[in-house]
Amino acid sequence: xxxxxxxxxxxxxxxxxxxxxxxxxxxxxxxxxxxxxxxxxxxxxxxxxxxxxxxxxxxxxxxxxxxxxxxxxxxxxxxxxxxxxxxxxxxxxxxxxxxxxxxxxxxxxxxxxxxxxxxxxxxxxxxxxxxxxxxxxxxxxxxxxxxxxxxxxxxxxxxxxxxxxxxxxxxxxxxxxxxxxxxxxxxxxxxxxxxxxxxxxxxxxxxxxxxxxxxxxxxxxxxxxxxxxxxxxxxxxxxxxxxxxx
Amino acid sequence: xxxxxxxxxxxxxxxxxxxxxxxxxxxxxxxxxxxxxxxxxxxxxxxxxxxxxxxxxxxxxxxxxxxxxxxxxxxxxxxxxxxxxxxxxxxxxxxxxxxxxxxxxxxxxxxxxxxxxxxxxxxxxxxxxxxxxxxxxxxxxxxxxxxxxxxxxxxxxxxxxxxxxxxxxxxxxxxxxxxxxxxxxxxxxxxxxxxxxxxxxxxxxxxxxxxxxxxxxxxxxxxxxxxxxxxxxxxxxxxxxxxxxxxxxxxxxxxxxxxxxxxxxxxxxxxxxxxxxxxxxxxxxxxxxxxxxxxxxxxxxxxxxxxxxxxxxxxxxxxxxxxxxxxxxxxxxxxxxxxxxxxxxxxxxxxxxxxxxxxxxxxxxxxxxxxxxxxxxxxxxxxxxxxxxxxxxxxxxxxxxxxxxxxxxxxxxxxxxxxxxxxxxxxxxxxxxxxxxxxxxxxxxxxxxxxxxxxxxxxxxxxxxxxxxxxxxxxxxxxxxxxxxxxxxxxxxxxxxxxxxxxxxxxxxxxxxxxxxxxxxxxxxxxxxxxxxxxxxxxxxxxxxxxxxxxxxxxxxxxxxxxxxxxxxxxxxxxxxxxxxxxxxxxxxxxxxxxxxxxxxxxxxxxxxxxxxxxxxxxxxxxxxxxxxxxxxxxxxxxxxxxxxxx
Numbered sequence: 040x041x042x043x044x045x046x047x048x049x050x051x052x053x054x055x056x057x058x059x060x061x062x063x064x065x066x067x068x069x070x071x072x073x074x075x076x077x078x079x080x081x082x083x084x085x086x087x088x089x090x091x092x093x094x095x096x097x098x099x100x101x102x103x104x105x106x107x108x109x110x111x112x113x114x115x116x117x118x119x120x121x122x123x124x125x126x127x128x129x130x131x132x133x134x135x136x137x138x139x140x141x142x143x144x145x146x147x148x149x150x151x152x153x154x155x156x157x158x159x160x161x162x163x164x165x166x167x168x169x170x171x172x173x174x175x176x177x178x179x180x181x182x183x184x185x186x187x188x189x190x191x192x193x194x195x196x197x198x199x200x201x202x203x204x205x206x207x208x209x210x211x212x213x214x215x216x217x218x219x220x221x222x223x224x225x226x227x228x229x230x231x232x233x234x235x236x237x238x239x240x241x242x243x244x245x246x247x248x249x250x251x252x253x254x255x256x257x258x259x260x261x262x263x264x265x266x267x268x269x270x271x272x273x274x275x276x277x278x279x280x281x282x283x284x285x
Numbered sequence: 286x287x288x289x290x291x292x293x294x295x296x297x298x299x300x301x302x303x304x305x306x307x308x309x310x311x312x313x314x315x316x317x318x319x320x321x322x323x324x325x326x327x328x329x330x331x332x333x334x335x336x337x338x339x340x341x342x343x344x345x346x347x348x349x350x351x352x353x354x355x356x357x358x359x360x361x362x363x364x365x366x367x368x369x370x371x372x373x374x375x376x377x378x379x380x381x382x383x384x385x386x387x388x389x390x391x392x393x394x395x396x397x398x399x400x401x402x403x404x405x406x407x408x409x410x411x412x413x414x415x416x417x418x419x420x421x422x423x424x425x426x427x428x429x430x431x432x433x434x435x436x437x438x439x440x441x442x443x444x445x446x447x448x449x450x451x452x453x454x455x456x457x458x459x460x461x462x463x464x465x466x467x468x469x470x471x472x473x474x475x476x477x478x479x480x481x482x483x484x485x486x487x488x489x490x491x492x493x494x495x496x497x498x499x500x501x502x503x504x505x506x507x508x509x510x511x512x513x514x515x516x517x518x519x520x521x522x523x524x525x526x527x528x529x530x531x532x533x534x535x536x537x538x539x540x541x542x543x544x545x546x547x548x549x550x551x552x553x554x555x556x557x558x559x560x561x562x563x564x565x566x567x568x569x570x571x572x573x574x575x576x577x578x579x580x581x582x583x584x585x586x587x588x589x590x591x592x593x594x595x596x597x598x599x600x601x602x603x604x605x606x607x608x609x610x611x612x613x614x615x616x617x618x619x620x621x622x623x624x625x626x627x628x629x630x631x632x633x634x635x636x637x638x639x640x641x642x643x644x645x646x647x648x649x650x651x652x653x654x655x656x657x658x659x660x661x662x663x664x665x666x667x668x669x670x671x672x673x674x675x676x677x678x679x680x681x682x683x684x685x686x687x688x689x690x691x692x693x694x695x696x697x698x699x700x701x702x703x704x705x706x707x708x709x710x711x712x713x714x715x716x717x718x719x720x721x722x723x724x725x726x727x728x729x730x731x732x733x734x735x736x737x738x739x740x741x742x743x744x745x746x747x748x749x750x751x752x753x754x755x756x757x758x759x760x761x762x763x764x765x766x767x768x769x770x771x772x773x774x775x776x777x778x779x780x781x782x783x784x785x786x787x788x789x790x791x792x793x794x795x796x797x798x799x800x801x802x803x804x805x806x807x808x809x810x811x812x813x814x815x816x817x818x819x820x821x822x823x824x825x826x827x828x829x830x831x832x833x834x835x836x837x838x839x840x841x842x843x844x845x846x847x848x849x850x851x852x853x854x855x856x857x858x859x860x861x862x863x864x865x866x867x868x869x870x871x872x873x874x875x876x877x878x879x880x881x882x883x884x885x886x887x888x889x890x891x892x893x894x895x896x897x898x899x900x901x902x903x904x905x906x907x908x909x910x911x912x913x914x915x916x917x918x919x920x921x922x923x924x925x926x927x928x929x930x931x932x
Contacts, residue, residue, distance in 0.1 A: 193316045201312075221318035223301055224330045251328050258323045276324055283304070283317045 077113055079128055079264065082195055084109060086187035087136055093180045094140055098167050108139050127275060128265035133184050185282035192279065196257045200250070212236060212246070219247045220254055340366040341383075349423040350381065369432060378432035378685075379417060382493075383425050398426055405494055408471060412462035414482065414492040433490050434685075438478035442540060449559045452540035453593050455481070458489035459533055460586030466494055467526040467582060474524070476532035477512045478539065485687075485702045511535060511545045515573050527575040530585060534570025534578075546571055562592055673713045675738040679849060680755035683742070690755065691834070691849075693821060695813065699832035708823060708832030719745075724830040758849075775814045777839035781913065782856035790859060792913055794920055799824075800909050809909055878911070887914050 084105060091101040091108075112135065178186065197217070204213035215235050219227055233243035262272050262279075297306040299315035311319055343355035346368065353370040360367055365384040372379050384398075402419035405428075409415060415431040438455070441447065459481060466473065473480075473494050482490045510518065514531035517524045538546050541563065542556040550571060552564040566588050572578045579585040679691040688702045698711045698721065709723035722731045735746045741757035781792040790802045799812045799822065810824030819834045835846040835854075842858035869888035871879065875895060883891070894910055895902065912920070 189320060190311070190316055193311050193319050197312050197314075197319070217312060217314065221299075221301070221314050221322065222330055226330065248329055251322070255323050255328060258320075273324075276320070280317070280320050280324065283320060 073113065080109055080112060083128070083132065083188065083191055083265075085191050086184045087132065089187040090133065090136055090180045090184045091140065092167075093178075093183050104140070108136055111139065127267070127271070129185070129188055129275075133181060136184075137180075182282065185279070189279040189283045192258075192261055196254060196261050199257050199261075200254050203253070204250075213250070216246060216250045220251060222247075343368060346383065346425070349425055350427075353379070353381065355381070372429075378434070380414075380430045380432045382428045382430065384427070394426075395421065402428060404469075404471060408466055408469065408494055410462055410465045412458045412489055412491060413466065413494055414490050430492070431490075433482045433484050433492070434687075435482055435484035435490075437492075438481040438483065438536070438540070441483065442478060442543070447540045449541060449563065450593075452537060453563075453589055455483070455489055455540070456533070456537060456589045457586045457593075459491060459536075460582040460589070462489070462491045462494075463526070463529050463533070463582035464586065467529070472524065472526050473529045473532075474517070475509055475512070476529050476536060477509050478536055481536065514575070516575060525575070526582070527578050527580070530570055530578050530582060531572075531575075533582075533585070534567055538567050538571065541567070560592070566592065673716050673738070676713070676719070676736065676743065679758040680743050681758050683754040683756045689758070689849075691832075693815065693832075697821070697823060697832055699834075708825075708830035724825065772839045773818050773837055778812075778814075778820060778837060778844070781859040782844055783859050785855045785857060790913070791856070793820075794912070796920060798912075800913055802909070802913055809905075809912075881911075881915065881919050883919075890914055 087108060088101055088105045091104045092098065096104060201210075201213050201217075204210055215232065219232070227247060229240040229243045229247070232247070233240050236243060236246060238246065258276075259272055262275050263269055266272060266275050298304065299306055299318060302315060302317050302321070304315055304317040306313075306315055340358055340361045343357060347355050350370065352374060353372055356369045356371060358366060359369050359380065365382050368381045368383070370379055370381050371377070398419070398421075402416065406416045406419070414433055416428055417431065418429040420427060459476075463473065463476075471494060473491065475493060476491075480492045482492055484490060512532040512535045514524065514528040517528045517531075535545055538544075538553060541553045541559060544556070550568065552561075553559055553567055554561045554564045566585070570578055570585060579588070674694075676692045677694050679689060681687065681689045688700055690698065690700050692698045692711060696710055696712065697708065699708045700723065701707075707723050707725050709721055711719055711721045713719050717735055717737060718733065719736050720731060720733050722729055724730075733748065737744045743755045743757070745753045745755065747753075778793045779795050781790060783790050791799065792802075793799045793812055797811055797813065799810050801808045801810075801824070808824055808826050810822055812823070813821050815821055815834065819836050821832060821834045823830070823832045825831070833848065835848040837844055837846045844856040844858070846854045846856065848854075867885050869883045869885045873885060873888040873892070874881075874883055875888065875891050878888075878891070881887075891911060891914070895907075
């Protein structure tokens with residue numbers, strides 16, 4: 040997991056979004072641009088797999104196709120300017136994938152076998168299980184993609200914050216506190232929460248505030264990675280909430 | 286909400302939103318809730334108050350400032366949090382102020398911030414904390430400033446108020462900074478004791494210039510309520526520099542009385558015993574209508590300076606020529622202000638509590654001219670109780686090495702902040718508790734601290750809980766070879782020595798007293814030989830006690846000294862008068878000195894000295910001069926004379 044600098048005390052501003060690096064790069068195949076794209080792809084390949092499966096490919100074929108799409112994308116000149124001129128990485132990715140599947144790119148994929156895309160480790164067992172858990176059959180490929188995307192985003196954020204707590208030697212604290220991320224009004228008993236953390240009620244409240252604040256900050260940061268402009272973060276958040284609600 | 290049928294996972298649903306939950310996602314939490322909470326406007330669950338969250342620790346922001354070593358959080362205010370940091374590339378200390386995120390209003394903030402910060406960076410003045418840089422990193426808006434090693438005025442007012450002389454001494458420098466900034470169209474908008482810093486050299490530095498305007502929009506009544514001018518508090522759209530003058534009036538009122546002015550303003554002199562002329566000054570600065578206040582900081586400054594120079598109870602100020610502040614001995618006026626700052630800083634940083642102070646006799650006169658040096662009477666060290674040996678030795682702050690404090694086995698101590706050292710006594714009534722008594726400017730501050738010594742670390746804790754970690758400094762001699770061959774017995778140092786570098790003369794007498802003659806004035810004190818071969822000098826100059834030490838070695842008529850910081854000085858013995866010099870007869874001997882059995886040569890010197898003085902002689906200076914030319918065997922007689930007050 041790549042860690043990014045803490046924005047604990049803000050949450051309002053973000054580091055330069057990674058997608059904006061890809062989009063904004065003067066030389067579209069610059070090292071920085073490609074590294075940023077690869078980093079994004081590694082995080083969001085799972086929704087791609089789900090869509091490929093939804094198009095009727097077998098698990099084995101879907102693995103190959105996802106790998107190949109990945110390889111194409113990361114190949115020099117594989118990314119056309121027109122593709123990149125989209126506001127969101129999510130939109131870009133699904134459009135590019137559909138084009139890939141509709142084209143005949145995959146026909147000569149045997150030629151590519153053994154190429155660089157095999158270096159990308161994708162845990163297809165998990166992907167397969169998640170594909171089934173997504174209620175895939177009732178959704179259009181786009182809906183499935185968006186829902187899978189939202190779940191991936193949430194997993195990524197949870198993973199990041201858990202990692203941060205673990206790195207700070209506070210894994211146990213995270214396990215106790217994580218349920219507070221989704222708690223609503225009056226659902227948290229700060230006294231008993233404090234007891235299990237060895238804190239008083241006030242300190243427990245601070246701990247809850249901290250983890251929620253940090254999670255929100257990470258969440259915005261992760262979304263910001265996939266949009267061109269920070270202004271789009273809130274809208275993207277609402278889109279993803281819709282995707283999850285389906 | 287239309288939960289989708291779930292094909293393979295368990296059919297659990299979220300109690301809150303009804304979303305179907307899959308076992309393997311989101312750590313068992315509801316993904317929809319995990320997403321939705323990010324859309325809420327507040328961090329805590331609806332209806333629950335946000336706790337007061339401590340500021341980010343230095344470790345938490347370290348990643349955002351890779352070019353700095355973030356050392357500690359210095360404090361937090363309404364505008365943000367300040368950290369002490371070392372700028373690695375320039376190896377200098379800086380202060381980094383992170384603006385509070387809740388102050389970052391909107392997208393246009395960055396533009397506003399940029400504009401204001403550029404203005405502030407142009408304010409270069411010795412009494413204004415310099416802004417080195419500003420910017421945004423990881424969403425944190427920051428201002429990088431000069432690090433002021435010292436204390437703020439709030440810390441200095443630890444008993445709520447200050448001596449009037451101290452209070453008035455600070456005001457002109459504040460005015461100077463305001464005058465400068467106002468001239469460039471910058472209004473501070475948030476003058477208060479927390480923003481008035483005093484560095485170790487005693488210089489006043491105003492922090493956070495214009496930060497209030499930078500953080501707030503123009504119409505925002507940002508500021509700190511008790512210090513806000515009425516028009517500022519009322520949210521007037523156009524406040525001007527006179528709001529700063531009002532705020533300074535509040536600060537001055539608080540320094541003098543220990544209280545902030547109430548709605549019905551009571552003159553400071555009715556609360557504390559001060560010169561009534563100060564009332565007029567303060568009340569005018571505190572006028573509710575800006576038009577009735579001092580119109581410029583310069584006006585206020587002139588008034589304060591006049592008040593400081595003309596002592597109380599003199600005739601009508603208009604008929605008296607104001608005495609320039611630097612008449613006479615500028616060097617010592619300078620030393621005086623340094624010493625004052627050193628003691629204040631000592632009291633605030635190290636101990637932070639003054640049990641009692643004895644005010645100087647002449648509170649409103651310029652202490653630099655406040656009287657002749659006094660020979661220090663022999664201190665009765667027999668009254669001194671055995672103490673905890675563990676503290677004896679030289680200690681320096683574990684942080685940046687300053688201050689350095691040395692506790693001597695005889696119950697004296699010296700405190701050195703790098704620019705000035707102040708001497709005093711300490712006692713240990715019980716192990717773990719120490720009382721210190723330091724004298725500066727004729728005031729003696731008594732402070733009580735707790736301490737613990739563990740190995741080579743000494744931890745001191747003041748009554749407010751402030752801790753200072755100090756490490757033991759092993760006394761080393763920079764160049765031992767320089768001292769190898771000489772004689773460093775007590776006898777060897779007795780005599781009159783001329784320093785090669787600055788021509789001052791220092792004389793050590795066999796009775797443990799000493800004097801330094803700088804060409805104009807004599808200063809007296811005591812010296813003592815320490816077990817480790819160093820000489821400790823204990824002098825009081827213009828009411829400030831100074832204790833210092835050095836190693837020495839005498840070879841023939843040359844004395845080499847090395848002080849603990851490694852500085853070496855070389856002295857040459859001043860030849861004594863020829864002992865065979867004939868005794869002066871009674872006509873030659875100055876009045877009252879017959880007991881001394883002066884030689885002709887000595888008598889002639891004294892007469893010449895008296896002639897040069899033109900008949901106006903300071904008795905102590907006279908005594909010191911006589912002492913400087915007497916032989917050792919004449920001294921006991923001299924002591925008898927000086928003790929009976931004979932001239």
